[in-house]
Amino acid sequence: MKNVVFFGASGKSSIYIVDYLVQMIDSHNLKLMLCDRNTAVLDSSIQANAQIECVDLDISDVEKRQGLVKQADFVISMLPAFLHVEIAKDCLEFEKNLVTASYVSKEMKALKNQVLEKGLLFMNEIGVDPGLDHLSALNEIDQIKQKGAKLTRFETFTGGLLSPESDNNPLNYKFTWNPKYVVIAGSSGAVKFLQEGKHKYIPYHKLFRRTELIEIEDYGKFEAYANRDSLKYIDLYDLKDVQTMYRGTFRRPGFGKLWDVFVQLGVTDDNFIIEHSDQLTFREFINSFLKYHPTDSVEIKLKHYLKIDDDSEIMEKLRWLGIFEQTPITLKNATPAAILQYILEQKLKLEEQDKDMIVMWHKFVYELNGKIYDKETSLVCLGENQKYTAMAKTVGLPLAIYTRLYLEGKFDHIKGVHIPSFKEIYQPILEELKTYNIEFKEQESILENT
């Protein structure tokens, strides 16, 4: 019997993983330990299953956490990204293999040699973005390379958005995953990418004004902004000839211009505490980022400061969000980012009947036999309801399928700290995802003869 210990099992993006693992219990002789702060939210059928143990766990309880890791044959972490490294250190100590859906952090990368020495495999970036983007792009790139072609340009964009039928607010946006990460998106450091052979850098305070528009058949236009460090994937994808390497995030058009207001004000900062935050209103909070004036209104000060026209759509959107209201903030000692999240959640929460949507788009330009080809592939995945979201599905299934294949011994030859850049990983996962209707549309054209 194999014991799978799953940290973060009751999180928003874990439902498809839990369901997938439950189905494997008999065929793969599994025991599941589902751990989270509050596992009571898990289905009663799960609570009743004799092969499943639900464990309420405060992740900072080292002894209890390590007790769980010790018992594991395999560890899944779907915790918030910054917590993975604690689990990873436990896995190293007790020699357990690990999978996460998050970016390889500096701290995770630093464990590489120790993981190799102990003959372990810590797989990361196997959710949707990062994750499905890697799997699908690498599969395409592999085929391009197989032809003997030279890949010169690669762009990839992903967005967690609203299904068109639920897209009913002025922002064309609601929180379809952890809102904290939406609020601080992009703030972790300068964005880096390669364009036409030139390295390009964008500071956080310009990120949401450096957008481009992409149209996807049947779904209209999307606005893309650059996502973190694209440069490191040149090596990870083994792209020697690439001149453009750009990873980005999709929103609906107009989002960047609105979000830039928050960035410019400074209210997305998660690094300091607002004094007496629980004594402020939304309006007073916004005012604390504007110049003092004895009589000028918060609205006119904001418009003047950020050069927003009176008749701009932005003001309508800001008013709709309620940022100028005298509504009390009930958070104590909160950061600006936490307060902004609190304000936005009043209007941008998914409602019961709302469905979400994942959109992914890749562009590959390659040279073969004197011709330049342009291949674009795209995926749209719609959520079923508030629980079975497209986000949960596309994050969860790649990780779940990986877990099954891993437990079947398919990756025993791979050791170290990795992302899924192995053909024997991405090919079978992509195949199986098709059975869940996760499949890319393709179109290809010849751009020019060289």
Next chain:
Amino acid sequence: MKNVVFFGASGKSSIYIVDYLVQMIDSHNLKLMLCDRNTAVLDSSIQANAQIECVDLDISDVEKRQGLVKQADFVISMLPAFLHVEIAKDCLEFEKNLVTASYVSKEMKALKNQVLEKGLLFMNEIGVDPGLDHLSALNEIDQIKQKGAKLTRFETFTGGLLSPESDNNPLNYKFTWNPKYVVIAGSSGAVKFLQEGKHKYIPYHKLFRRTELIEIEDYGKFEAYANRDSLKYIDLYDLKDVQTMYRGTFRRPGFGKLWDVFVQLGVTDDNFIIEHSDQLTFREFINSFLKYHPTDSVEIKLKHYLKIDDDSEIMEKLRWLGIFEQTPITLKNATPAAILQYILEQKLKLEEQDKDMIVMWHKFVYELNGKIYDKETSLVCLGENQKYTAMAKTVGLPLAIYTRLYLEGKFDHIKGVHIPSFKEIYQPILEELKTYNIEFKEQESILENT
């Protein structure tokens, strides 16, 4: 005999401290150990003095460094601010007293209880800014309190600038102290202050556009931007009734608008490495922060991106600085901030005949017997030459005088991690500074009858 160990003794701001201590050698029976990376630059008369030992030291050589601390009766650190904490930990271990001219860092503050337990005194912020600003403001505030008046407003600004006779470039600025700290100034976190009873916050990317103008008699206009966290000094200065508390930095008018170009581009970032920086020119470096375009020039892209008019003075200044030139950058693996410093140093270095200037200005508004008073005090200190700068004088003398008084046993009753907020510290230092022509001008007026 008392052994004074001085780390950073050959730094730009240390000359007045060294001279002051040398004069004390006989009267106070001192031995001086002057330590720095390269002490060969110290005067030959110092090298020849039998009571002085010059020690070349790599500060990361823990054994040698601790060997020096062990021998000390008193330790001075004029090292770059981030290095103080290592010295402070050594001082704690070997039970030595310490003085620095830098802000109390989180790490320094964290040592407080241990310092108290061992009965030691770690004095900080006793240079010019922070330092002389504290001494002079607290002395004034003390007098206001003595009168039974209520202080409602305190503003203080300091600038390290050019003496009018050396003020001969379009920026009205040259590097009169460590250029690295000029380049990254303000980038360490959100700026905080209190204005008319409201907490105000400014993010780094808006800091240089939130300026105000102050005129100082005989010296013209200065532009001020907010400096770090002013809020913490409300408690440290014990200002219960204050409604406005604002600490700021002076530059000459127009500096903020120019510097904002660098901030907006992202080239003041010291947190990531520019790929192949040694293969770029100044122009290519700037271009890497602008959008790709096959034919548009760097100049037009920058003007469009930052909404700079064709006939703006900013473009003239940027051209004069040489940022559009195809001059090679010879720095390997450098951060944007390091590269910007390199570019600016070509034009903004002090020339041999250049003299610098320190300007400090305080404003106190207080209520007494139904009247509101406005008191403004100001100091201008001019440098003598490139070595005996106003910066070195105003940073060094407060610390040097403190050291003498400390060695004379005047502060034996004070223990802990502190800034010079004690009357028995600031009064005698201010008195002695007058003998060096460091003295404030005052003017006072009645604003209104309440």
